[in-house]
Amino acid sequence: MSAGDAKKIVIAGRSPLYREGLKIVLSADKAFRFREAGSLAELVKCNSQVDDPGLIILDWSLFRSEEPDLLISFIFNSVAPVLLLCNQPDRFVCQKAKACGVRGVICKTSSGTDIRRAAKAVLENQSVWPDESRLSLRIGDAETANMRVIERMQTLTPKERVVLDCIREGALYKQIAYQLGVQDSTVKCHAASIMRKMCSRNRTHLISLLHNAVPQHDPVQAPASDTQ
Numbered sequence: 001m002s003a004g005d006a007k008k009i010v011i012a013g014r015s016p017l018y019r020e021g022l023k024i025v026l027s028a029d030k031a032f033r034f035r036e037a038g039s040l041a042e043l044v045k046c047n048s049q050v051d052d053p054g055l056i057i058l059d060w061s062l063f064r065s066e067e068p069d070l071l072i073s074f075i076f077n078s079v080a081p082v083l084l085l086c087n088q089p090d091r092f093v094c095q096k097a098k099a100c101g102v103r104g105v106i107c108k109t110s111s112g113t114d115i116r117r118a119a120k121a122v123l124e125n126q127s128v129w130p131d132e133s134r135l136s137l138r139i140g141d142a143e144t145a146n147m148r149v150i151e152r153m154q155t156l157t158p159k160e161r162v163v164l165d166c167i168r169e170g171a172l173y174k175q176i177a178y179q180l181g182v183q184d185s186t187v188k189c190h191a192a193s194i195m196r197k198m199c200s201r202n203r204t205h206l207i208s209l210l211h212n213a214v215p216q217h218d219p220v221q222a223p224a225s226d227t228q
Helices: 016-029 040-049 061-065 068-077 091-100 112-123 142-153 158-168 173-180 184-197 203-213
Strands: 007-012 032-037 055-059 082-086 104-107
Touching: 007 016, 007 040, 016 032, 016 112, 032 040, 040 055, 040 068, 055 061, 055 112, 061 068, 068 091, 082 091, 082 112, 091 104, 091 142, 104 112, 142 203, 158 173, 158 184, 158 203, 173 184, 184 203
Parallel strands: 007 032, 007 055, 055 082, 082 104
Antiparallel strands: none
């Protein structure tokens, strides 16, 4: 393959050593030419200087060191497809990556063969995502915990979602029953099902979970009592 035929890749990451290591891994089949960027500013500059960059390989660490909104905007508007590298892909990372317009995610500890295969796949307009059944949920990670709350909300029925919204607004069961035109017992039945599905201990805990996972402009005040 001639130098003119080699695919152009921009490697963006905080660690110079890792960038160099990635270049060595990808250079094994002589199919790529490289540029490097250690920050978002360098990435933007590098991307503007490369004619038709074939691929951007982005280290997840940049999300923790740069302005996330600016980085997401860059990815969303990038002509070149983006392959994201992270230490341990999980559901939160993959969902956030897809929302940003990233074409694929791969673990940084993957074999050189797998990384080269992923790069080539993205260059060929394919998507590369980890097996959903193997994605981890990191206990203690606040972002991932919030994602679990959102996932549990998807299991609620339409009526339970309505009751949930009322609970979040601080309404008492009797108020919810009057608002919806149903019996108190019906609201309590829905509330019990919501608590079970959301893995919530009580109303106060439920409101706290919702406030952290899906924040509102006006914080919800927890009711004075969890029993009605």
